[in-house]
Amino acid sequence: MGAGTAGAAFDWKSPAMETRRARRYAADRRLQWYGIIAIALALGFLIFLIGTLTYSGYKAFVQTKAVVEIDLAGKEIDPSNLMAANWRGILRGELRNLVDDLPRSQEKSFFDIFTSSSHFIVRNTVIADPSRLGRKSAFEIPLSDPLDQLSKGEIDRETPADRRRVDDDQIRIFDDLKAQDRIIRPFNWELFTSYDSRFPELAGLRGALSGSFWALLVCFLISFPVGIAAAIYLEEFAPRNRTTDFIEININNLAAVPSVVFGLLGLAVFLGWFGLPRSAPLVGGMVLSLMTLPTIIIVTRAALKSVPSSIREAALGVGASKHEAIFHHNLPLAMPTILTGTIIGLAQALGETAPLLLIGMNAFISADPGGVMQPSTALPTQIYIWADSPERGFVARTSAAILVLLGFLLVMNAAAILLRQRFEKRW
Amino acid sequence: MSGIMLIALLAAAIGVGIVGGIRARAQRALRDGTKQHSRPLYHALNVAIWTGIPSFVFVLLWLVGENRVLDTMVLASYPGADSMSYAERSLVASEIRQGVAGNFFREPTEAILSAIERFKNLRAIASAAMLVIAASLAAIGAGLGLRAITPRFRARHSVERSVTIFMLFSSLVAILTTTGIIVSLVYESWQFFSKVPMTEFLFGLRWEPQIPLRDDQVAGHGAFGMIPVLFGTFAVSALAMAVAVPVGILSAIYLTEYSDHRFRAVVKPLLEILAGIPTIVYGFFAVLTVAPAVRTLGLSLGIPSAPNSALAAGAVMGVMLIPFISSLSDDAFAAVPRSIRDGSFALGATKGETIRKVLLPAALPGIVGGVLLALSRAIGETMIVVMAAGLIATMTVNPFQSVTTVTVQIVTLLIGDTEFDNPKTLAAFALGLVLFVITLGLNLIALRTVRKYREKY
Numbered sequence: 001m002g003a004g005t006a007g008a009a010f011d012w013k014s015p016a017m018e019t020r021r022a023r024r025y026a027a028d029r030r031l032q033w034y035g036i037i038a039i040a041l042a043l044g045f046l047i048f049l050i051g052t053l054t055y056s057g058y059k060a061f062v063q064t065k066a067v068v069e070i071d072l073a074g075k076e077i078d079p080s081n082l083m084a085a086n087w088r089g090i091l092r093g094e095l096r097n098l099v100d101d102l103p104r105s106q107e108k109s110f111f112d113i114f115t116s117s118s119h120f121i122v123r124n125t126v127i128a129d130p131s132r133l134g135r136k137s138a139f140e141i142p143l144s145d146p147l148d149q150l151s152k153g154e155i156d157r158e159t160p161a162d163r164r165r166v167d168d169d170q171i172r173i174f175d176d177l178k179a180q181d182r183i184i185r186p187f188n189w190e191l192f193t194s195y196d197s198r199f200p201e202l203a204g205l206r207g208a209l210s211g212s213f214w215a216l217l218v219c220f221l222i223s224f225p226v227g228i229a230a231a232i233y234l235e236e237f238a239p240r241n242r243t244t245d246f247i248e249i250n251i252n253n254l255a256a257v258p259s260v261v262f263g264l265l266g267l268a269v270f271l272g273w274f275g276l277p278r279s280a281p282l283v284g285g286m287v288l289s290l291m292t293l294p295t296i297i298i299v300t301r302a303a304l305k306s307v308p309s310s311i312r313e314a315a316l317g318v319g320a321s322k323h324e325a326i327f328h329h330n331l332p333l334a335m336p337t338i339l340t341g342t343i344i345g346l347a348q349a350l351g352e353t354a355p356l357l358l359i360g361m362n363a364f365i366s367a368d369p370g371g372v373m374q375p376s377t378a379l380p381t382q383i384y385i386w387a388d389s390p391e392r393g394f395v396a397r398t399s400a401a402i403l404v405l406l407g408f409l410l411v412m413n414a415a416a417i418l419l420r421q422r423f424e425k426r427w
Numbered sequence: 428m429s430g431i432m433l434i435a436l437l438a439a440a441i442g443v444g445i446v447g448g449i450r451a452r453a454q455r456a457l458r459d460g461t462k463q464h465s466r467p468l469y470h471a472l473n474v475a476i477w478t479g480i481p482s483f484v485f486v487l488l489w490l491v492g493e494n495r496v497l498d499t500m501v502l503a504s505y506p507g508a509d510s511m512s513y514a515e516r517s518l519v520a521s522e523i524r525q526g527v528a529g530n531f532f533r534e535p536t537e538a539i540l541s542a543i544e545r546f547k548n549l550r551a552i553a554s555a556a557m558l559v560i561a562a563s564l565a566a567i568g569a570g571l572g573l574r575a576i577t578p579r580f581r582a583r584h585s586v587e588r589s590v591t592i593f594m595l596f597s598s599l600v601a602i603l604t605t606t607g608i609i610v611s612l613v614y615e616s617w618q619f620f621s622k623v624p625m626t627e628f629l630f631g632l633r634w635e636p637q638i639p640l641r642d643d644q645v646a647g648h649g650a651f652g653m654i655p656v657l658f659g660t661f662a663v664s665a666l667a668m669a670v671a672v673p674v675g676i677l678s679a680i681y682l683t684e685y686s687d688h689r690f691r692a693v694v695k696p697l698l699e700i701l702a703g704i705p706t707i708v709y710g711f712f713a714v715l716t717v718a719p720a721v722r723t724l725g726l727s728l729g730i731p732s733a734p735n736s737a738l739a740a741g742a743v744m745g746v747m748l749i750p751f752i753s754s755l756s757d758d759a760f761a762a763v764p765r766s767i768r769d770g771s772f773a774l775g776a777t778k779g780e781t782i783r784k785v786l787l788p789a790a791l792p793g794i795v796g797g798v799l800l801a802l803s804r805a806i807g808e809t810m811i812v813v814m815a816a817g818l819i820a821t822m823t824v825n826p827f828q829s830v831t832t833v834t835v836q837i838v839t840l841l842i843g844d845t846e847f848d849n850p851k852t853l854a855a856f857a858l859g860l861v862l863f864v865i866t867l868g869l870n871l872i873a874l875r876t877v878r879k880y881r882e883k884y
Contacts, residue, residue, distance in 0.1 A: 028779030035681025038674040039694060042749045046701055052716050053708070226597040233594035250601045256800065256870045257863065258807025260834050261608060264859040267841065268611035275494030290604050297601070323587040351705025354809035354834070358841050380707045380810075387711050387814060395715070402708050409703065 053406075057399025063188040063201060064143045064151040066114065066177055070094045070122065071136040082127050087119040098182075099173055106169045113170055115142045115201045140184070142201045145393035147174055151183060154392070165392070191400060196365055196382065200393025203386070205401055207365035211281050211376035212350060215361070218285025218372055219292055219349050224342055226289075227296030228331075234297070235304045236326055255294035262291050263358030271359060279360040279375035287359060288349040295348070299341025303334035308427050336423035343416040347409050353380040379405050436558075437486075440565040441479040444572065448474030451576050465582035473582045476589050477572030482564040489557050497553065498524075501546045506538050612863060615856035622850045623651045628857060630654065634820035634831075636840060636851050651854055653861065655820035659737070659830030663812060664805035666741025666826060667748060671805075672798055674745075675752030682753070683760045684782055695754075702750040710814030713743040718815055725827035732827035733817065740815040741826070744808055748801045755800065759793025760786060796877035803869035807862060809834040833862050 146165040194204030266287035315325035448471030631652015718739040725732030771781040817829025840855040
């Protein structure tokens with residue numbers, strides 16, 4: 001290297017320099033490859049996650065049912081009091097006709113093929129359509145979870161009978177019914193229209209969807225006006241002093257407080273001190289609004305800041321008051337950005353689970369909650385409940401519920417992006 | 428349903444206020460024929476504010492206090508209530524409340540039935556009283572508001588003052604929330620420390636939060652030492668950071684320094700999706716796929732492995748944090764001035780050398796701040812560990828074993844019906860306080876690091 005420092009011609013092409021350069025370039029390429037590998041890992045995980053959930057969840061969007069003709073003519077049913085009839089007995093009698101000479105020993109496994117509340121399903125169908133009373137008509141009866149799994153190919157027929165949850169008789173009868181074209185697999189609308197149940201084949205998301213809707217509504221009604229008002233005050237009116245600094249530190253810090261702590265706050269303050277009802281969407285929405293508030297305040301302040309001051313000055317110049325300038329001009333111009341941020345904040349709130357668990361929004365709801373004060377679940381807490389259930393069928397239901405949740409998030413975020421692209425002004 | 432009725436009533440009152448305000452103002456304008464200070468709308472809004480806000484605030488305060496007052500009133504006449512402990516009182520109160528809602532968990536006694544009857548009577552009286560008072564407040568407010576309408580009345584100033592006050596209160600909500608968090612956590616923790624000594628909680632090495640159901644039970648008192656729980660929290664967080672930090676920083680390096688704009692425009696939003704997926708989804712995924720795989724791996728290596736391992740929870744949590752670290756490092760790299768980069772290139776450094784020797788050191792404070800923020804998230808993260816980590820507090824360095832975390836314990840201690848008088852419930856609040864203090868400290872340090880660094884250029 002002495003030649004270089006002496007100012008004489010330095011041999012950049014010497015073999016030593018070539019290898020050195022090659023090494024340096026290789027190190028550069030290596031770093032690049034590490035980056036590509038890191039990105040590939042992250043994206044690969046994302047694809048794997050969505051893929052696994054889709055693979056394990058798509059089967060819950062169809063439900064195996066048996067089409068059974070039931071002759072209700074001449075049965076002991078009082079048309080004026082449909083609830084009182086012996087539906088269980090009637091149904092069992094009709095089901096027995098499906099197979100020839102069923103031995104008594106096989107009766108239990110035969111009836112276990114159908115969901116255990118099938119007589120309620122028949123009853124409710126008849127109540128909805130009383131004209132079925134005097135004639136023979138077809139009913140669609142969901143099969144119980146093990147048979148549903150069998151029909152979807154989740155249960156391997158080769159496993160020894162004592163290690164699978166369907167016995168040989170059930171498989172034989174199932175194949176028999178299939179040969180008669182009685183087994184159908186329609187789209188599982190019940191996933192959205194029925195309430196939670198202990199039986200996976202009957203469990204649906206309706207209670208969770210309505211609970212989430214009410215909680216998000218409360219969250220929006222509180223956090224949107226309060227968040228915008230707070231942001232306007234801090235951005236446009238507040239004097240710059242210690243107090244406003246303190247408020248700002250508070251807001252930034254609240255955005256980073258763990259969600260479970262908000263749950264503790266809700267439990268101690270809203271339930272413990274205010275005595276609000278446990279499990280109510282009202283309390284859930286209030287807790288979620290406290291979590292969404294920082295997001296909305298930060299977004300609104302940024303949006304207000306981006307409106308050029310010339311607009312306000314023009315308004316003030318023609319005689320508007322400060323309030324008028326802000327509420328008539330700045331705020332409407334900032335609104336698209338604010339709405340975008342609000343939707344994203346609400347999407348986060350929709351997926352929030354821990355605080356809702358702490359205030360008890362994991363109630364078992366098998367009837368319409370219908371309101372903000374009744375015990376209720378929400379979509380993420382329903383996922384948590386189902387994930388904890390031991391029945392095999394709930395794995396698919398959980399994945400399906402997650403897909404529904406992700407679907408809602410996708411729609412909300414897409415709406416936010418669309419809003420931003422269509423209406424946001426760049427100054 | 429009374430809530431909806433109330434809202435409708437208030438809306439109606441405000442509507443009447445607006446219409447009445449406009450009319451009254453128009454009439455007086457005709458009569459006086461003088462120049463007005465404010466536009467009609469402001470007069471109307473002023474009347475509406477006078478009509479609606481006082482009764483709205485009143486109803487809110489009333490509803491907040493109603494159940495408490497009713498409980499006290501009913502319990503006061505409950506036989507033998509004076510000699511009951513706090514726990515018994517709250518038990519009776521909740522039984523009465525459940526009974527009012529029509530739920531009976533056991534055959535109600537005579538005293539409970541009469542208390543329920545009394546509760547219902549009192550509640551009927553209370554809601555009638557509330558309606559009457561709210562309505563009269565609205566009427567008085569409307570009267571005052573309408574009387575104030577004169578040509579010289581500065582209605583706009585009045586309305587704007589009300590709006591400003593509303594905005595001021597809104598901005599105080601953040602402080603109220605923080606205060607609420609601190610007060611409730613400290614208060615409940617203080618109750619906890621009156622039952623369990625603070626030194627045992629802070630330095631105890633056993634965490635077995637059981638409480639005796641009977642006084643003579645052998646299992647006796649549980650142990651409330653938080654060290655193993657804290658240990659598990661940091662173990663899982665460390666594993667998460669081990670995944671998130673290298674992947675996050677390397678992907679940020681590639682995206683900011685190597686990739687072209689088109690690649691970046693596609694990949695960056697895709698990475699952000701990882702941050703938008705709810706944590707419960709990660710938790711379920713960890714249980715469904717990652718935990719069994721990790722267990723199989725551990726067993727095939729001959730390491731004792733639990734079905735719920737710290738590694739599974741930590742790894743999945745790490746993936747969740749990748750976009751977080753990636754975008755914060757991204758910002759840190761972007762904040763390094765162009766000139767420093769150019770200087771390095773001018774000396775003949777390759778891109779890789781510039782990144783490693785110049786950019787990384789210059790961006791380090793920002794990256795460290797981001798990592799600290801991510802660590803605080805990892806410590807406070809709940810659903811992934813609730814589903815994928817364990818429940819039993821063990822101090823083990825084997826990542827294939829299950830550990831428990833602060834958040835897991837909070838959730839498991841508080842799921843189901845909770846009463847505020849046993850150490851189990853209160854322990855959750857003490858853990859919550861610890862969690863709050865740790866995350867707050869990390870956030871403050873992180874923000875300070877980032878801010879200090881930003882001032883440099």
